Amino acid sequence: MSGRTAILAAGLAWLYETEQPDDAILQHHGETLSRPDSNRWYGFCPAGWDGRVVISTHVGKVEWTGEGGGRRPANPLGPGELDAITAELAGLGAEVVSTWNGHPGTTGSLALARPAHPTLLAAVDRYRRGCPNHTGPLCSWDGCPWYPTGNARVAHLKDIAAGAAGARVGD
Numbered sequence: 001m002s003g004r005t006a007i008l009a010a011g012l013a014w015l016y017e018t019e020q021p022d023d024a025i026l027q028h029h030g031e032t033l034s035r036p037d038s039n040r041w042y043g044f045c046p047a048g049w050d051g052r053v054v055i056s057t058h059v060g061k062v063e064w065t066g067e068g069g070g071r072r073p074a075n076p077l078g079p080g081e082l083d084a085i086t087a088e089l090a091g092l093g094a095e096v097v098s099t100w101n102g103h104p105g106t107t108g109s110l111a112l113a114r115p116a117h118p119t120l121l122a123a124v125d126r127y128r129r130g131c132p133n134h135t136g137p138l139c140s141w142d143g144c145p146w147y148p149t150g151n152a153r154v155a156h157l158k159d160i161a162a163g164a165a166g167a168r169v170g171d
């Protein structure tokens, strides 16, 4: 299994197979895994576009070329990168229903057919409802334990990836 496939497999295990505690709180962008050896990081969003699971791929360190209006990334995503990820996800049993961005940009996204695990969606809903004692999903009261305490209860993606055999991941 390639490094990227291992990351995608860990992401799918987190999105679909992992039961979250009923007091977990997760911000809506989800969590990420990085792959420094190939200058990429990946986002795993439980409920993004159209309420769907969205996996995203990003150039880690973007290098730029050109001047003024011609300035562009020198190391964008590859022309076939989203198609290759779509094929890898299909091999892992996950159907992609839509993709956007990608080459010649530095980020690309893939929306999946199957909804995330209900307990993961519930953790995002808890975040969206916001702190019960202060206003807004990102409680702005310095020192409020609501989000840190709830987020510490999440079964985190990086722990699942670290526990998966063959996964080569970093923070």
Ligand SMILES: [Zn+2]
Binding pocket: 131, 132, 133, 134, 135, 139, 140, 141, 144, 145, 146
């Ligand atoms: Zn608060």
